[in-house]
Amino acid sequence: MIPVRGFEGRNIAVLGLGRSGLATARALQAGGARALCWDDSAEARARAEAEGLTLHDLARADAFDDLAALITSPGIPHLYPAPNRHIARAYEAGVPVDNDIGLFFRSFATPEWDEFETVPKVVAVTGSNGKSTTSALIHHILRAAGRPAQLAGNIGRGVLDIEPAGEGEVVVLELSSYQTDLARALTPDIAVFTNLSPDHLDRHGGLGGYFAAKRRLFAEGGPDRAVVGVDEPEGRYLAGQLSEAPDDDRVIRISVDRKLAGPGWQVFARKGFLAEYRKGRQVASIDLRPMKGLPGSHNHQNACAAYAVVRALGLSPRQVEAALASFEGLPHRSQLVGEAGGVRFVNDSKATNTDSAAAALQAFERIRWIAGGLGKDGGIAALAPHLARVSKAYLIGHSARDFALQLGDTPHEICETMDRAVARAAEEAQPGDTVLLAPAAASFDQYADFEARGDDFTRLVRARTG
Structure with a gap:
């Protein structure tokens, strides 16, 4: 405590x-x-x-x-x-x-730190998508490298429920916009902005208010170092505001859209390879393609953010690469939960909006897609450009029929329940297919939360695959 x-x-x-x-x-x-x-x-x-x-x-x-x-x-x-x-x-x-985040930052440092050779540090991660995986990945890399670390905030334990930090310990916090918006103290040593897409707009009075809530993590106390995803205009704006000059390496820019250039510090992933550049020169490269816990470009973005953080904390590229290879992923986020007859079953129940569902659809080939639930404004119309890899959709929940009307020529079947959707997808899947739960909808029509939905999918899959 x-x-x-x-x-x-x-x-x-x-x-x-x-x-x-x-x-x-x-x-x-x-x-x-x-x-x-x-x-x-x-x-x-x-x-x-x-x-x-x-x-x-x-x-x-x-x-x-x-x-x-x-x-x-x-x-x-x-x-x-x-x-x-x-x-x-x-x-x-x-x-x-x-809120508790503000109380944490005003209370975390103690007089005992005067006796430490290496004072504890706080890494805080925010953004629209990828916060949980990025936070867990940072924590995993640190622990794999033998560094003491705790994980808290919007993932794991409450921030005031953790143990007081010891010598050289790193506390990794996942922070939502709800948490950063109100906290009266926000002073992480390293702050991470993954990306931005519309979410919680009623809670923040629109997209500008939503971004402003995220930006507070960087503006209120001023972290020693910022890791900023620059694949959206808001990220580029934020990185520009924080930088004093093009070669200011207190800001580490990350991307999965393009090769980043310039005299500063950049980490980006292209075609499955993560690259680190400093002062215009490549200093490291990691092949992410074999890493089963990090499929798809969205997870490559998470890997870039985590890599940048732990490099800023002094870990070597070789230490990071070994830890990335052993990361198994988080439950309900592109989680491989079964494999049988050459068919993979992947639980991405956390994909509750079209942006996260789009990322999941781009991560796999030959998809048997289980989607539906309590649909959000616009349904799945925004996913039209990402349906080429979908062999067939199996639709569940309240919005099944509405989603069916938006699928165009994509083969689909209204299954209503998870039980039937898993059964039908498993029956029709061929070797090389991926049965993917990426609902693009909230869970509250049939389940208490997205975790319960993902657990149901996992239970049904494991009953079939052993």
Whole structure:
């Protein structure tokens, strides 16, 4: 646990008592604050009370008297499309609003660090797609190289739930726009921007607000080094803002769209090969094609970002290459879950929008595509340029019929359920085919979340493949 510092003896309200909220309350109390907890869910309040935490009804007229701060969970809206009623009252009362990420950055460094020869560092990863894989990959490479590391944030443990850092340790954080948007302190040593595509636009008041939330990771505290994907205009803009000159190697530009040139520090992947250039000269190259845990250009972008980070932390290209080869991938993200008769079964249940589904469709040849669920605005029309590799689509869930209307000449079958879709795809697949779950839709029509959907696919596949 990271005890929260700076609030000793003061009343701090905690709004939202899920995983991060409960961890925040514990960390506040460990640091000497009085955590006053609230959630509009009676079930969540009961869990907190059973843990011995103090409840504090934020709907009371005097609820904000004598509060030093309100700490809110990231899923609770604080501005768009409208502030949560309790957060709006905090604004009116002049009570500062923060989240667990802000508390982490104000509390992570301790006086004990004065005794360390190598102080701990924080790597924070944000972007639209690839955050989880990039974060996990950085963590994996560091551990494989014998460097102490912890993984937290939007993946793994809550940021205040990790252990205080030891000598030379690296904490890798995956941060969503919900987390970076509100945090009052953001001071990573290395910050990563993977890419940008439209998402959560209602929460951020449009694409500009969404990008602004990501940009705060680089603007609020100013990382010592920034790794920036420059395949979208926003990334090129961000890299340009952070650089003092063309040869400023505090900014490492990454790409999977083009060869990067110039006097600075670049890492890019083309035709399956990752290349590192510094001062206009190539210093390393890695063949990513044999690496089963990193299929497709989207994973090559993740590899470029992770490579840039660990190189900035002092690892050698040879150390990085060995670790990349042993990375097995994350569950529900281009995860190979079975193989039989020359047919591969890949779980990319995390592909809940067309951008991530497009990346999955470009990663494999001869695809038996399982898609559908609770479709988003526009359906799958944006995937038309990526359907050439699809031998047949097997459609499930609420949007199955809507998706069928957008498939044009692509063969398809409305299966309704995952069970039938897996069965039909497995029956019709030929050696060399890939049965790919990349839904391009949310899961909430049939499953609690994308993990449950991916687990169901995996269970059905393994029952067939052993």
